[in-house]
Amino acid sequence: MLEVSLIKSEICPRENARQCCVGFKWNDTQETCLPCDKGYVGINCSSNCIFPWYGLDCMSNCNCTENNCDHVYGCVISNEDVTLADDLDEEMTVIGKRETEPLKINVVVYSIIGLVATSVLFIVLYFCTQLMEKC
Incomplete structure (x- = not known):
């Protein structure tokens, strides 16, 4: 049986501390965790999407060469x-x-x-x- 659950809190409990879950980053102004911007993933959104993936949560696939694939926008032609x-x-x-x-x-x-x-x-x-x- 497949179970789907929504994450209501972007703050994940850690030993002796709390930090943002993977796929979220801390926003000092709002004092909360926010989802990663397009093209970024990982802890504190510190990693770019890896080719051939790009976009929000790195869920889109580039249909071009690695040189023409932007981790945020996808295939771009210079x-x-x-x-x-x-x-x-x-x-x-x-x-x-x-x-x-x-x-x-x-x-x-x-x-x-x-x-x-x-x-x-x-x-x-x-x-x-x-x-x-x-x-």
């Missing part, structure tokens, strides 16, 4: 022309835009191939009709 913003929402938007660029390029390439193929077909048909008229 681009000298793109400047990432300090704000997370703006940064995620930039990352999202970069991920859609290959699709735009594919549409352009396939459109050009289609136009060239159609042009070649019309030229061949034109020459065939010219040859038939001469016979």
Whole structure:
């Protein structure tokens, strides 16, 4: 039988002391334990997620090389022309835009191939009709 229990307290009892449980860190301002930020795990959130894992509780999987996998955001493509913003929402938007660029390029390439193929077909048909008229 599988038992699921929720942790109501982030403070774990230790011998002669209390400290935050694994996956939590102490916040002096709020005087309580808070969950680790995205990309961090362990005691006091002192460890980065290990490749290929990233994100909240290191539960997401990077589908890219280790060099392109950020322990917080996942797969990122470095681009000298793109400047990432300090704000997370703006940064995620930039990352999202970069991920859609290959699709735009594919549409352009396939459109050009289609136009060239159609042009070649019309030229061949034109020459065939010219040859038939001469016979």
